[in-house]
Amino acid sequence: MATKKKHYTEEEILKSKTSALKADGEWKYRKRNYRQALNSFSAAIELTPKEKKCFVSRSKCYIQLGQFRNALIDAEASLVEDPFFPEGVYQKAEALYYIGEFEFALVFYRRGLKLRHQMEGWRVGIHKAEEAIIGSVGSRSFIKPEVMGDLSYLEEEIGRKQPIAVVQNLTKKDRSPVAMKNERTTRQLLGGFYQHKGFLEKLLKDEDLIKGVTKNGERVDDLIKNCITSLNHCADFWSQEKPISPKEISRQPKPPKPSLTTRKAQYLLKSFDEITPLATGNPKCSLRKTEDIIKTVQGLTDKECLIKDELMCFLHSCMGLAFFDLGDLDRAMEHHEDDLNLARQCNIPDAISRALANIGSIYAETKQFEKAIEFWIERIPYVHEGLENTWMLHEIGCCYLELNYPEKARDYALCSIAAAEEMFEDMWQLRASVLAGQCELILGNFESSVSLFEKALSLAELENDGTARKAIQKALKEANEQLQNQQQSSQNEKNEEEKEEQEEDA
Template sequence: MILLRSPSCLLQGLYQKAEALYTMGNFEFALVYYHRGNKLRPELQEFRLGIQKAQEAIDNSVGSPSSVKLENKGDLSFFHKSDGVSWLFYLLYLNHSHKRESKKHGRKIDKSEKTAKELLGELYSDREYLEKLLQDEDLVKGKIRTGERVQDLIVSCISYLDTRTAFWQQQKPIYARQRDRKLMQQQWNRALHKPPSDPTRYVLNSLEEIDTALSAGNTESGLKKARELMKAVKEWSEGVLPNKREVLGNLHSCIGNALMDLGNMEKSLHHHEKDLELAKKGDLMDSKSRALDNIGRVYARIGKFQQAIEVWEEKLPLACGGLEKAWLFHEIGRCYLELKRYREARDYGSRSLMAADDISDEKWQLNASVLMAQAELKLGNYKACVSHFERALDRAKLLQDDSASEAIQKVNTDIPILLSHSLPHPFHHPSCPVAFSIVPFKLH
């Protein structure tokens, strides 16, 4: 073979790459490299044969060129001759003639550009960028390390994109692409709404994924999954998913909590109220308790403390377990404290402390003691206030809760009053400097 005896490594590389691309079925790319080799050494038969077989393969894939109506005028028969005319030069000819015609036929060019944009997709912006690079005279005059001009590289890239555009347009026109896209979207929607083989297990697994995402702080991800699952579940009948109402309520709760974390309180409240509505319709006591819990939290977050109290007091008969009662009594007491109703705040603090004592929960003993100390301070009962702060600091020390200790230690203005009115024993706690801070404690 003449080519293999040639001393040029470039020619061997071009031929081998063209052959490899042809073998892989990438005929148009192979044709480009056959033309490059033929341009350098037109006397070599291997490149001419390569051009011929690659062109035949393309014709077999997309049909004969005679079936394509060319819009460009003039004699293009030279393109089909194996006389060494470069494929890239032909594309440049089309490109330049296209630009000349654009001045006369602005609307047609706009349509052509729209077609190219549709076919190339994200690559269209790359093509525009390459064309802008061609306008940089200093850049296009430069050369790369191999000696090839930058302008030639840019033109080669643009030509390749134009080749792909023409090839894709012949292979599947725009109208066919739009039709196929609509069909795929319809099939996807049907697949999405079609229930899985085991809907209950699918829902449970999905809810677990949502809960994991929300617990890990991936609020956006959890919210997206919850909305997608809700959209699917709404399409299913109760025959497919017997506990559909309960699942939808759970999803409303998840979405509401995610929106609360994102600060969208209005939409969060809407979803929690939907959860409550479904719970009442289905007589689901656990779901009702959950919904009332969350609605109260939203009201408290936006400063509507009276509404929060009313909702949480409705939840009280549904509360089960000492921990839930300790938390609920504490939160109601906090709202009363914010409303300056200090006696009610103290009473609910006492109920929270009793519930915490029943289950020996030191965390909520600490929280309830702080709440009672704050209420007693506002009522002027300084001796009782000191006593509750002492107990709170004991619990904080036992829990090694530095943040709680620091929170109690920051009341710079109230400590002189406490010291001057503590009758039997001044406040000398070994772990407490002379400062307190009245801050709310929240259940996380």
């Protein structure tokens, strides 16, 4: 019997077209073809004017193209039906920041932090907005939010009809580009862009040029200043990024700071600075130093040290890391278990999270994947940093794949991708996409596997990772071959069915 063709409703067709345009826009955005990506998102918005995620994506394109006012308009449009849509609030804060309205950007970064505190972008935004305000005003007291004056519009935002009424009513300020405090640091951060920044600064000195106006009615002076400010913002943002993997973050314990005035306290504070880097650099020296500090801490009275238990947790963690680096996993486990038991007894959440991560890592190292999963899943409620969450979800997925549970592995990989996308973390999107692609290949979902490997390949190209690119190309080739075989097999079956029908009719 011939299979009946499925008839799609207009709504389904519209949804399908919109999804295709969104996917096309996202692909072009990742390839840094921002203008083409903008066109795709605009076409998607024409089909579904209430699609808030499309407005957010187009707003991102506008920011990349330096059209910050348009970025704000789209960010506002994404909040019309849902004023608490986190991605829209974040994009509005970003647009306000790039326009130069740092105080209002700070308000929305802080609002977003309350909406979705696990998203690391809010904290980065708060930091850079505060720094920008200090640079332009000179006093941190200015940035303390007060429920008074012009901020009252926040309470009435839901009822506003004009999307950018706030910005339209703002006093226009002639803000000069915010300068970085250390020009040498700026040069290192911007790399080749530093020369462009210098060229733009020279253009500002040309009085005849800056008086000009473009065809669109924009002042040349404003355009140049906006470009310089954008470069300074980029340098400021890059200076905040830490080139350290989430795995290393979870391994490194953060020393508590005892508020003591004794000589022993001063010795402890100095010692913490020494053993923390040694735990990952010189494990033998770290062990010796940590053992000495443990004796000192144990000799302190409760009056001399009010956080003695917290200090002992930290020191057990350092000992565990040192033994791990020396290959003595049994003794490493002993110290991490001591860290966990004491942390639970004293209810120290950060120490509990740290110990669970380290114990899970030891079980994964010894190929006891079920145990590793057990400890890492227990740790999930304690994780508040987006990047650490991305890493941990990826590692749980890897363990499930090792245990031959590809469906569970895929689910955790997709969660890791979502967390990495929230953090705008391309490298972890790449790793999680590869893991998800491998799972889909095993499950026989070849079309999905090809899509995930293609995404990973584009990210590898953006990261300029040649090794990853070669490995992904090989996996993508295999997935494509399997997909072609599957399609050919389906076509052969269809042909056989049609042939049988023709014979029956005859």
